[in-house]
Amino acid sequence: MDKFALLQFYGLLKREVLEHRNLFIGAPAVVALLILVATIWVATQIDQSQLAEGLRYVSVLFDGLSPFDMAPFFMLLAVPFYLTLYVCSVIYLINTLYQDRKEMSVLFWQSMPVSNLQTVLSKIVAIVVVAPIFYVLIIFAMYLVAMVWLTILGISNDVDLVGIGYMFLAAIASLVLIYISALVTSLWLLPSVGWLLLFSAFAKKTPLLWAGGVFILVGFLEDFIFGTQYLANWVASRTSDPNQYLIFEFQSVFERVFNYDTLFGIVVGAILIAGAVFMRRFTD
Amino acid sequence: MSNIVEAKSLTKNYGSFTALDGVDLTIPRGSISGLIGPNGAGKTTTLKALIGLCDVDGDLSVAGRDPRIARHKLMEDVCFIADVGILPKWLKVSHVIDYVEAVHPRFDRKKAEKSLSTTDIPANKRIKDLSKGMVTQLHLALVMAIEVQLLVLDEPTLGLDIIYRKEFYDRLLNDFYDGNRTIIISTHQVEEIETLLSHLVFINKGKIVLDSLMSDLPDIYTEVLVDTDKVAQADALQPIYVRELLGKKSYTFESVSREQLKILGELHTPSVADLFVAKLKEEKHG
Numbered sequence A: 001m002d003k004f005a006l007l008q009f010y011g012l013l014k015r016e017v018l019e020h021r022n023l024f025i026g027a028p029a030v031v032a033l034l035i036l037v038a039t040i041w042v043a044t045q046i047d048q049s050q051l052a053e054g055l056r057y058v059s060v061l062f063d064g065l066s067p068f069d070m071a072p073f074f075m076l077l078a079v080p081f082y083l084t085l086y087v088c089s090v091i092y093l094i095n096t097l098y099q100d101r102k103e104m105s106v107l108f109w110q111s112m113p114v115s116n117l118q119t120v121l122s123k124i125v126a127i128v129v130v131a132p133i134f135y136v137l138i139i140f141a142m143y144l145v146a147m148v149w150l151t152i153l154g155i156s157n158d159v160d161l162v163g164i165g166y167m168f169l170a171a172i173a174s175l176v177l178i179y180i181s182a183l184v185t186s187l188w189l190l191p192s193v194g195w196l197l198l199f200s201a202f203a204k205k206t207p208l209l210w211a212g213g214v215f216i217l218v219g220f221l222e223d224f225i226f227g228t229q230y231l232a233n234w235v236a237s238r239t240s241d242p243n244q245y246l247i248f249e250f251q252s253v254f255e256r257v258f259n260y261d262t263l264f265g266i267v268v269g270a271i272l273i274a275g276a277v278f279m280r281r282f283t284d
Numbered sequence B: 001m002s003n004i005v006e007a008k009s010l011t012k013n014y015g016s017f018t019a020l021d022g023v024d025l026t027i028p029r030g031s032i033s034g035l036i037g038p039n040g041a042g043k044t045t046t047l048k049a050l051i052g053l054c055d056v057d058g059d060l061s062v063a064g065r066d067p068r069i070a071r072h073k074l075m076e077d078v079c080f081i082a083d084v085g086i087l088p089k090w091l092k093v094s095h096v097i098d099y100v101e102a103v104h105p106r107f108d109r110k111k112a113e114k115s116l117s118t119t120d121i122p123a124n125k126r127i128k129d130l131s132k133g134m135v136t137q138l139h140l141a142l143v144m145a146i147e148v149q150l151l152v153l154d155e156p157t158l159g160l161d162i163i164y165r166k167e168f169y170d171r172l173l174n175d176f177y178d179g180n181r182t183i184i185i186s187t188h189q190v191e192e193i194e195t196l197l198s199h200l201v202f203i204n205k206g207k208i209v210l211d212s213l214m215s216d217l218p219d220i221y222t223e224v225l226v227d228t229d230k231v232a233q234a235d236a237l238q239p240i241y242v243r244e245l246l247g248k249k250s251y252t253f254e255s256v257s258r259e260q261l262k263i264l265g266e267l268h269t270p271s272v273a274d275l276f277v278a279k280l281k282e283e284k285h286g
Helices: A003-019 A020-043 A048-062 A072-095 A106-110 A116-158 A161-186 A191-203 A207-226 A231-239 A250-257 A260-279 B041-052 B093-103 B109-117 B131-146 B163-176 B214-220 B228-236 B272-285
Strands: B004-016 B015-027 B033-036 B055-064 B076-083 B148-152 B182-187 B197-206 B207-213 B221-226 B239-245 B249-252 B265-268
Touching: A003 A116, A003 B093, A020 A072, A048 A116, A048 A161, A048 B041, A072 A116, A072 A161, A072 A191, A072 A207, A106 B214, A116 A191, A116 A260, A161 A191, A161 A260, A191 A207, A191 A260, A207 A231, A231 B239, B004 B041, B004 B182, B015 B041, B015 B182, B015 B197, B015 B207, B033 B041, B033 B272, B041 B055, B041 B148, B041 B182, B041 B272, B076 B131, B093 B109, B093 B131, B093 B148, B109 B131, B131 B163, B197 B214, B197 B272, B207 B272, B214 B221, B221 B228, B221 B272, B228 B249, B239 B272, B249 B272
Parallel strands: B033 B182, B033 B197, B076 B148, B148 B182
Antiparallel strands: B004 B015, B004 B055, B197 B207, B221 B249, B221 B265, B239 B249
């Protein structure tokens, strides 16, 4: 890929972030703010000495332990962000190839020397690779504020700061796990990504209704004609277990990606994404 | 003069509605071509087909490429402005410039900024906060900063007041057109662009009803204000259109020699607007 092609792709990604800054930045920032406000409110309801005692206990707990071993403790804190990213991804994917057709700006985007494949790929990379970076940065900022507060609390209550430092390192290490979890989950859910994009490119109105309606219809027809529920079971098997969405240790990444279920999903997703690229040709 | 657009038997159906019905079209390179037609005639569909935004049947070549196969490659050589609504409303002016600079290999940012500096458009404003005229000025400034062979304009001044419309076409002629580049303008506001055109195409109900160089029009079409005592003679020469004018009758003839017509009355070359009405009425009445 030449330098211009890279700059071009960067330009496409920048466009996505600018257009969807509420989903990429606004939504996680609000979640972070709510968590911080809630934490501070809770802290004000607790007696100072009890709070210091709790901090001392946590400081001792983390002191000297590997940040990556302790990182999973912070994964729970990431769950609200994870759910937010999930909801924002659905909103983004179902609208991204529909909204510009609705407001006719598609004629401007299509009047530029950018192929439909580049456009669709930029949208996938934006939500799968770029959006989680913003989420992680916002979680980092939230941890930073929390750590400053805990450090001040620690100093004023004579708590060992080294333990708090270890806790902060574990929090940072969890960010890496959160980001990898988001990437691996995207691969796992690639069929959903492709399905939403396909109907975003296809529907003239209410793309979410189309995406949901056609899925239900296909499942119903399978049941009605063949008496089977393979589609429904397949989707349920890929969405029902929360453990499918979080990675607690690096060692598991390889097996989570390179297994039959994930790779089959990637193939199905790629076919649906190719369908979205094809549908993008038609703006009318 | 070679042709930058060559289209043969272009056909497009939307359900039972035929938008293009076997359109044959050639646009000479270096021309300013007007695609004139009433609303719903097939102008926008034709232009969208030329830049690969609409799937059509038939043979089509634009700047040596088939738009249906390589739209993104074609758009390195072709720019497109539709009516004022198409710039994304949520973008800031500076963001639009950033975007075009990032994705278009032939965009000259300095040229665009210089062009914009002569307008009242602030770089930090969003498109939605600009007036219609400003949006068109912005789009034109972007397009003029791109080194392309062909500029396609679909009703570019729709909804603009007379000052913006005049300024738009002045800039187009002075800052973009250099005799080598080609411009295709679609509109139903014929009078506005009549003096700019070197090539004229009328389209109606998805069919081309006239395709001619402007310089050939006087040889083909003649309007005669017929003296009242010569009406029968005029009728015998099979005019394509007759209308009442100042108590007399004005006849429009196609491919009848001026030698034959000069005995009927005062001769003129019909204006594009009059010719447009004449050709459409001819279509209607067969």
